[in-house]
Amino acid sequence: MQIKFWGTRGSIPTPDPDRMKYGGDTSCVEIQTSGGKRLILDAGTGIRRLGMKLITDSRGPISSNILLTHGHWDHIQGFPFFAPAYIPGNSFTFYGLFKADGRVEESMRGVMGELYFPVHLEAIAKQLHFQDILEGTREIQGITVSCCVVNHPQGALAYRIEHDGSAVVYCPDTEHTPDELQPKLVELCHDAEYLIHDTHYAPEEFDTHRNWGHSTYEAGIAVCKEAGVRSLVLFHHAPEHDDDFMDDLLYRANQDWPHCIAATRDLELNTLRTDTRQFKAIRPEREVQVSGPEAGFRIERQFDTIYVLCPASITVFSSSAFGRRILDSVKEDISQVTMDFEKVERLNSVCLGILGEVLGHTQKNNVSLIFKNVNEQVLEVLRMTRFTEIVEVM
Ligand SMILES: [Zn+2]
Ligand SMILES: [Zn+2]
Structure with missing residues (x-):
């Protein structure tokens, strides 16, 4: 699988010259299999540039699946600017956590609501499909996708993407309680090659931001060690952190555990594993x-x-x-x-x-x-x- 980081920031875009190395756009990651199948993770502002690339590369109708972790702005605000959704004949299916008080479709309809955007969702509804999902494992276009609910205000999903014997876990927003990692997330990460994890705060910032729903590289490393993950990808960078700060944060993370990468603008990673061991699907504890x-x-x-x-x-x-x-x-x-x-x-x-x-x-x-x-x-x-x-x- 090939992973491309179109958006890496948390909270809000950072179009500042001293914050572009680690990304100006908010959360959006593309995963492509060797067979050309594609999954898009989150629809933050990074999805705008991904959309333009899809149009440039297309030789016919474009069809893709978009997995949303949750409905906070930084994960959906790029959607109205995702140009392929406006082209008849294209088809996009959004997956997101089933919630009684706000389903995926309503959340996407919201960003294109009367007060916020000139075009209504109805105008492009033919191209769009919505799937409310729960924790568990499913096949999407021959790719195995598992997810579990993680700790975050209003709840969020973490996704595990498996293909060709490799696994990548995407968990952009979560907070672990001190001294206790979330068991379901650890299980989801079991033996994965990359964990793309929320590392919004530097360790010294965490104490004053408890219950804000975000993590540090220390928590990300702890999950990797517990779950046998090969590499941690620092992600969802705080908008306050400029490139120098991020360089230093990455250095510190690697001092703790020398398998850390920080997501930069347009970073591309490849999974390397070729064996076909079976991963354990997540099961509810009870x-x-x-x-x-x-x-x-x-x-x-x-x-x-x-x-x-x-x-x-x-x-x-x-x-x-x-x-x-x-x-x-x-x-x-x-x-x-x-x-x-x-x-x-x-x-x-x-x-x-x-x-x-x-x-x-x-x-x-x-x-x-x-x-x-x-x-x-x-x-x-x-x-x-x-x-x-x-x-x-x-
Ligand atoms: Zn976020
Ligand atoms: Zn969030």
Whole structure:
């Protein structure tokens, strides 16, 4: 795989002459496989230049997948200036974290909202597709993409891209609590060749910026050591840090662990590995606990209907094991899934993600979905998230 850094800054672009070596544009990274397949990570201002290159190189319709980590401005603000999206016949699919209170499409519609931009998203809607996703592993154009939620205000995803036996992890925005690395992220990084990690703050700046959602090279190095990653790529540079400061920061990082690179403007890296070892897909921690009968849910077949008694525990409801058991039960001869909410008192956004997956799966298989015994509070959430417009609620 070839990795190209079109945007490396965090927070806001830095078009200052003394900040251009380490990049003036905000987050956007392109990954291309040897077979010419392409993934784009984030749509910060760097995507504008990438878009121009795609048009220059194209010999026909352009189609690409864009993986968004989250909706903060520095990761989406380049999208309205991504010229290929305006050309009929091109096709772009945006992937992002399912959220009850703001799905990927709404976030992208927002940057082109009436108050902010002269062109509305509707004008280019034919070229665009949106996929709300949850933690897990999926194939996108023959590339294995895994993701997990990381600690960041409003939440963010980290992505692992695997192809030809190599793996690269992209985690531009996250903060680790002192003395504890995020286990899911460490697992996602397992044995990767590069970890592109948030190193926004210098170590001496971190204490005064706790809970701002960002990290240091020390945290990035710790993840690399724990997960067996070959190299750390310093990324999401603070706009305050000029090139001299960044040179020094990189030097200090390499004093700690001599496998650090800092993302510079237009830096290109290649993965080298050629073996084909299997990487472990991420699994939710609680899977083992929720698969037994003690988990408090029941899934059974009644003629051509799958009856699901939903669990009272919000944690069990939120586990992907619960969602997967429902999906696995939908076979060809099933015509209906009935989910009984009798024991469910409330829902959180991860529960809604599970419901979103079940809904998508049932729609794809022409199976009707019914929610029954829904209390007022849950019904309100289902209304707000527009499930009631699609699913029959009794
Ligand atoms: Zn950011
Ligand atoms: Zn952010």
